[in-house]
Amino acid sequence: MNVENKRDDRKKKIREIAGGILCIAVLLFIVMQIMLPETGIGGMVNEGSMAVLFFGVGAVCAYAAIKKRKEDKSALVLGLCLAVLACVPGGWISGKVAADLIEGPKTIRLTSVTTEELNGLSGLISHHYYLCGRGEDGKQYRLEVSAGSIGR
Structure with missing residues (x-):
């Protein structure tokens, strides 16, 4: 026992x-x-x-x-x-x-570059930042980037 x-x-x-x-x-x-x-x-x-x-x-x-x-x-x-x-x-x-x-990392050369900011849940919780542009191949790209990457 x-x-x-x-x-x-x-x-x-x-x-x-x-x-x-x-x-x-x-x-x-x-x-x-x-x-x-x-x-x-x-x-x-x-x-x-x-x-x-x-x-x-x-x-x-x-x-x-x-x-x-x-x-x-x-x-x-x-x-x-x-x-x-x-x-x-x-x-x-x-x-x-x-x-x-x-x-690994990819390199894409963009033209007509713009940035976008989207708010999640009415802007209370998250912000998403995107770098948008057209690649050399004519394709539209939308890449998520961090807030520190965007010059303010």
Whole structure:
């Protein structure tokens, strides 16, 4: 009995530590989403952290589903479905980040250059700045840039 109590205490302590780490990680990712810029290197880190967050949610759903598989089969199915639904956006986001890393920066020469500013949610939360122009190939481009990139 004493050995079982120690084993149960150890499992409980590991679960508490893992839960604390998960909460800290989620909080860190939320702070990163708020603080990091949406363009440049910070934008790539921002996108990557979002992909990791989705994969983490998917992993937690899968773990919970597998843990409950003996008690409730519907919990297993629901948990695995939620895990897949959480991992799909993570895969899509991480694919975009990987493609950007592989391709590297691109140079486009623009003519007829203008800038645009769009407000999100009535201007209370976010501002988006765009550099617009026509490329040498005649195609219209609209590139999101950070506020610091636009000369004021």
